[in-house]
Amino acid sequence: MAYPDFTPARDCVSCGLCLPHCPTYRERPFEMASPRGRIQLIKGLATGELTGYEALDEHLSLCLACRACESACPSAVKFGSLIESARAVLNDRLAPSWGRRLGAFFMRHVFPHQRRLAAVAALMRAYQASGLQRLFRETPLRGCFPERIVELESMMPEMSPLGEMPAPRGELEPYGVERGRVGFLTGCVMQLAMASTNAASMDVLRFNGLRVVLPREQRCCGALHLHNGFIPEARALARANIAAFEEAGVDWIVTNQAGCGSTLKEYGKLLDDEPDWAGRAEAFRGRVRDINELLVELGLRPPSGRLALRAVYDDPCHLVHGQKIKAQPRQLLRAIPGLELAEAREADWCCGSAGIYNVTHTEMSLAILQRKMDDLLSTRPDVIVTSNPGCAFQLRYGARRAGHAVQVVHVMDLLARSYRGEGAGLDRSATKGEPS
């Protein structure tokens, strides 16, 4: 059933087994901050029993939508689509405030348009590259600004160089014998702030005999929209992407972003009430693969470049809980000669990034990030590895706050380095401070 869909709430038997897996309940031990409590509130919203929309929003917006509760749930309650549905209904019923208007403006008029988003990113890059950022961060100037501005500034991810921002389009030849044809989602934020990771990912695909196709008309995947209840916008983006990748005639649609992959795999549900699109969405969904998933499914061509690094992998929520992909990234990392993989105690806990959550709920996000960094750094890693841009930005911010020189990279960054043979001279000392 398409969104909003409250039927999954019926599956909750209120057993409470989700409680100890919820990052927000661990910080605020009351029922409204727990998955079970949220489901009951959502039920109340759906039945009309609860009509205090502002109050409901206050509680429901505290949810990270990390879906750890889904992994813990013996009854298989689909919490993710419940919270998305609730947010969609609340968006319609809440009185508009300045913050909400601003959020809606970005959702509707910036994120879906790669060029507008690139313009924003270019401004940020100019600020970072011109020395203005250094001036702000290293001089008493920051004392003149409100604390909240200083805080948000410190969270700003480092943008890619301007020259790398335009998303590549066209086709890239495989290195060696062709094993298949993959459509690659360049993403919105990924291309602007982690362009080198996109380049690395495409290289890894090519090293594995895959032809990389980059459809010109591909758009933002709509994950942010879906997660925040902007359903019509998410649907429009889904239709555009389905058409773009159909046109490309590919065997698989691949993404290196956990959040996007999770949403691409939900296109079937998103469009299942549109007769013209339901079948196409379902066919599309069946071809979507996370890049880690695809490489393991096809059989990785073992890389030979040596990387003498101690790495710790942090599971992105939308990979481990959203797509149940846990073993594959670890398997790929272990395939890199010389790489030693450490295991954190709470690798499958959210880092607090959660889309725009770190901006909307900074205090909670930072409390969660603090625990995350303590856990990851206790494994004494040279690099922290993840597989989603939002998590990478958050973990880099965590490392900066902790004053720690540890690098944060994507699985594909390391695999590409190994394939490219650049690993030969890359030992522990050489990794410090090197941009990923």
Added chain:
Amino acid sequence: MSPPAADRVRRLVESLEGVLGKRWVFHRDEERLAYSYDASLARARPDVVCLPGSTAEVAAAVRAAVREGLPFVARGAGTGIAGGSVPVAGGLVIGLARLNRILEIDLADRYAVVEPGVVNLTLDQALGQQGYCYRPDPSSQKVCTLGGNVANNSGGPHCLAYGVTANHILGVEVVLPDGSVTELGARHVDPLGYDLTGVFVGSEGTMGIATKVVCRIARSAEGVRTMLASYARMEDAAASVSAIIAAGIVPAALEMMDGPIIRAVEEFIGAGYPVDAAAVLLIEVEGLSEGLDGAVRSIESLCKARGARQVRVAGSEAERQRLWAGRKGALGAVARLKPRYYLHDGVVPRTRLLSVLQAIADAAARHRLTIVNVFHAGDGNLHPLILFDPADADETHRVHVAGEEIMRACVASGGTLSGEHGIGLEKNDMMDWVYSPEDLEAMQRVRSAFDPEGLANPQKVFPARRGCAELRADGHGGRPAGEMWI
């Protein structure tokens, strides 16, 4: 709510906010709804919820409620399955989730002092690092709190060998229903005088609120072996249970699951349960490593002699954990079959297991219901789950009738109403099947000695003769009956 009652609630909120701060006092609609349930089917909203951070704050909260003549109910993690923490008379819910510190672990004298909001498994894991353990292990142990375990005298799979919570609590610090604080028991076994700890454990919140719990701890067993025996017939599994006990073997745990449960669990955990079996026994033995292989062999041959198709011994700790995860996630996994379940907790003599299971199957057939079974076979503690869809009013009615017949069959076989979940709201009206009016009157006098005003978790444990309709009418109009109660 009548105006005077609204005034009392307002004054209660004000005085709680004065003591705890606004942050830990909740009274908006959605907040009251979020404290209207536990893991049972009962639903009723409190007027106010508070989360105190110390014994003194618990005492202040109790005094504030009593001053306004409003009832109060303590709540741990809300995992109870008899409605014990559901505030059926409204009033104040005192959540104990913030009191979650392990205060002291004394390995030499073998006790741990914890706050009531400490999760059962958290204590066990803290002890485990040092080679010790806390024995009672309810299936909800990764969530449920020790305060709730004390209130319900909770059990768990391993209570077969080690006894229930009451056997593992040395003492409690209690906020009495008049708001005073006292200590019952001691930090060692057999203190002088009346065994008031024994009275308090299992009192389901009707005698006050435990704010510190002194738990008895034990050395972890040197070795452990876990087996899964699968059967084509339920009778063979039941016969194996009796045979194992008759042979003088006391396993640490002896659990049975029937076919539908096995399949639901397997879909959830993927622990390698045989999905074509009619029943499995999950059997665990522990103790000195040397004797274990012998015990495993004896159990294996006893099971095979009674028709076990296969007996599999967990080859690694990971495999053992997966088998247990299946058993402990069984209740929730059942929701994959139907939206809700009504769970009973009857206890029957082990030798009558088979005839009561037959009675359950008969009730299911008679009332056209699906009933599945997962239970502590070793001590005859049944957990039949009657599955239903609350949207179906007729089915919901049949569930109620079948449930009563099942409980009557348990009692008729010489058993009782509850093994470990408590009486709460679900079984209180059945108490007079087991106890005479004189028995109940004697218990009522004990309760009144602690709580003369009757404000500590009222309408629980003792027959309330409330009936379903009345419960539904507790200020929750407009929702389908099945959602509320059956």
